[in-house]
Amino acid sequence: MSSMAKRHMWHIAAAALVVVAGCAAPTTGAPQPGEIDVRTLDIGPYSAEPLDSYDEYLHSLRHGTSLAISRLANHVATGIDIDSKLRYGTGVQEITKPDDVKNVLAEQNVPVAARNKMLFGFASGSSDFRPEPHVAVPPESTLTTVTVMQFPDSESAERAAAEFEEVDFSVASDQNERVQLAKYPVARSHWRPGTPTIGSVISHGNYVVSTFISTSKPDLADLTSLVEKVYTAQLPMLDTLAPLSAEQTLRLDLDPDGVIRRVLNPGKLAVPSVGSLATYELQGFLHWQTDRAAAKNLYAPGERFAFSGAYSPSTNSYTRGIAQSFGKGIDRFLDGAILIRTRDIDAAQALWSTILDAPDTRQAPPMVPDSKCAELPTDRYVKDWVCAVRYRNYVGYVWSTQLQDSQQRAAAQYALLANSQ
Known part of the structure; x- marks a missing residue:
């Protein structure tokens, strides 16, 4: 018997029951078939x-930090938020402590994160080329990474952003060149002329956003345009995420x-x-x-x-x-x-x-x-x-x-x- 026929018979039986019962109060709602015995x-x-x-x-700061990173990831931009062609994910990185910063920035930035008491962070990579597991995408691909880190307050975040930029720039200070973004003049950016990459960092409240972009050719206009698109997508997302104190992180459920x-x-x-x-x-x-x-x-x-x-x-x-x-x-x-x-x-x-x-x-x-x-x-x-x-x-x-x-x-x-x- 079909399920529709069964339901029809249920309705007939229910109606008959109301008629026979007379003064009894009718029961409303459609009967449901019983579920299987999952045992x-x-x-x-x-x-x-x-x-x-x-x-x-059990609440602990270590457990709470993991929960805080997952919470933060809900407010970190992916490639499709930046540019529709950047549809492919190329990797993620959790940042649970200052030492983890070396996985997304130059290793020299670890003391900067520690000195400014970075709490946690999350990084996500995107590309216009679909990656194969464990195989690097080709050089003509466009790659972006977006890293968001939270600090205890806006002052430490602003100070950390300035120090991150100085450290990165000084890695090759004789070759790097400062770049000013028209849409985000407070951002700190630099590139190496002739190289198809650019790095940039900006503080936004208690957060620091760092991005590194690689394209197929050293076109500064294209590079700066992508950086601006990153910030246009990312900064409003952080406006909807209240920063956490260490105590609030500890108490996350x-x-x-x-x-x-x-x-x-x-x-x-x-x-x-x-x-x-x-x-x-x-x-x-x-x-x-x-x-x-x-x-x-x-x-x-x-x-x-x-x-x-x-x-x-x-x-x-x-x-x-x-x-x-x-x-x-x-x-x-x-x-x-x-x-x-x-x-x-x-x-x-x-x-x-x-x-x-x-x-x-x-x-x-x-x-x-x-x-x-x-x-x-x-x-x-x-x-x-x-x-x-x-x-x-x-x-x-x-x-x-x-x-x-x-x-x-x-x-x-x-x-x-x-x-x-």
Whole structure:
């Protein structure tokens, strides 16, 4: 019998009941079919219980810093905010302490960050050329990195910006040349004539924004235009993000939206990490995607995105401090999970329908409703099996190097969602 016929019979039965009961008050609402017993699903070694049922989050400055970086990432520009041609993500970098600055700026800037008591930061790279994992993009590509760091107050941020510029300029002071930006005259910028790169830094309240840009040819007009586009996109985003004190950072909650408790967590850990246990809005989520333009369109229904063992929070290059170090793609771990909360059930169904465009129906997890799996092409030495499940207004996305493991993860994610209501 079809689902529509069943619903029709339910309505007839309900109407008959009202007639027979006479004076009894009628019950409103449409009857709903019962859900499956998730205890019957093959979830392998994975837990189907929400995180807060077996672990308690412990506040610490280290944990709070990770949460603050994820919060900041929601307000950091990607390439598509700067210029539509910069649609590809080329790397991210978390900055948890002053020493991490050497991964996005010259190593000589570490004392500057320490002296001015930098709290945390986040960097994201973009390009007009789609990167291949661990393979540098070609020289004719345009590359940008945007780094945002928060300081205790506007005075320390302004001082740090000035010192960052002086340190970078002095690396080759006999070859570098100051550059004045027409739209942002307070920004500090320089380039090396004949070289297709430019560096610039500006303070904005408690924040410092640093950008490094590389293009195919040494055209100063093009370089300065891109820098101005970076600031036009980035600075307004920071106006909507209240800076945090060290105490406020310490007190940040792990899961204020109740999404992390619902994401598959094989290690049963309540330790936040920007790539492994974190939540994001769509803007923050896009930093981790390779084709950000396509991802923005695909994942538009998503309101919150939870990671569990998903991505590496650092670039996969040993070249430090320049845009090219963000030119080798974004690392996704060999197994992990992403949980997406959408605005309603219809949005979740639409997202689930498109999240895997070529699933193999024979590979779906046994007995799991609204589930599908596929093998993705990969250049790795192992296979890449992914599964997607939907439960109400949530869509779970899990992956592993073995099909059965992926199926068990998908079943566990579905059961976890059912148990988390």
